[in-house]
Amino acid sequence: MQDTLAVQIVSRSWKRLWRSAWRGGVDALLPPQCMLCTAQVDEPGRLCLDCWPSVGFIADPCCPTCGVPHAVPVPDGLVCGACLKDTPPFARARAAFVYGGGGRDLVLRFKRGDRTDLAPGLAALMRQAGAPLLTECDMILPVPLHRWRLWRRRFNQSALLARALGGVTGKPVLLDLLQRRRATRSLGRLNRAARRRELAGAIAVDPGQAAAIRGRRLLLVDDVFTTGATVNACCRALLRAGAAEVTVLTLARVVRAEQSAI
Ligand SMILES: [Zn+2]
Ligand SMILES: [Zn+2]
Known part of the structure; x- marks a missing residue:
């Protein structure tokens, strides 16, 4: 049974690889x-004027700590209720857009549609949202995928974004410093305490590379900030290993109604 499953997964991976390579070749020939x-744009990695408004880009006013957008105008620097109640382990988190509408479509195309060619364009959107974080950090690193999931998906979408951000900023990217020691269940339906239990000890810093981050300011990159449980677990591992500060930059973030209302 396991062997059959493995064969199916490998076969599916190869099909996706060929499809992606074929599309890459065709795309190089087209505008x-x-x-x-399918609208034509000036450069690869852009959105057309019709699609642009469908993406909910996050702008001020937002929580200075976690970056959640406030629903109504508020005084500068007003921290959201969630951050006041429970201070996150990261210094600041920012996301390019809300996970919904065109923003959700972009994430799914990139993550599940084999559109790895979108990474530079998406990283450019993240760069706009997280410019100060990118300027202030010493190093960039992605949220890790467990090797079993990496094998099935063939790529770590967070690593592609981190690498693209490293390319445009010149900051070093530590692709395998954080490691998933074991696979974790989907966290979406678990409550806060259960999520924390599920992630306990699942993410760790490679002991062989720990010296590289001691006293350094790190920028952690992920595709979607959902509950914050995964990035929080990564941040705690990095701070325990001696990082001076961790900030978080994601492509999208889930914003629930109760979060955006102050
Ligand atoms: Zn479009
Ligand atoms: Zn907040």
């Missing part, structure tokens, strides 16, 4: 297209 539709 650049919008990241969300």
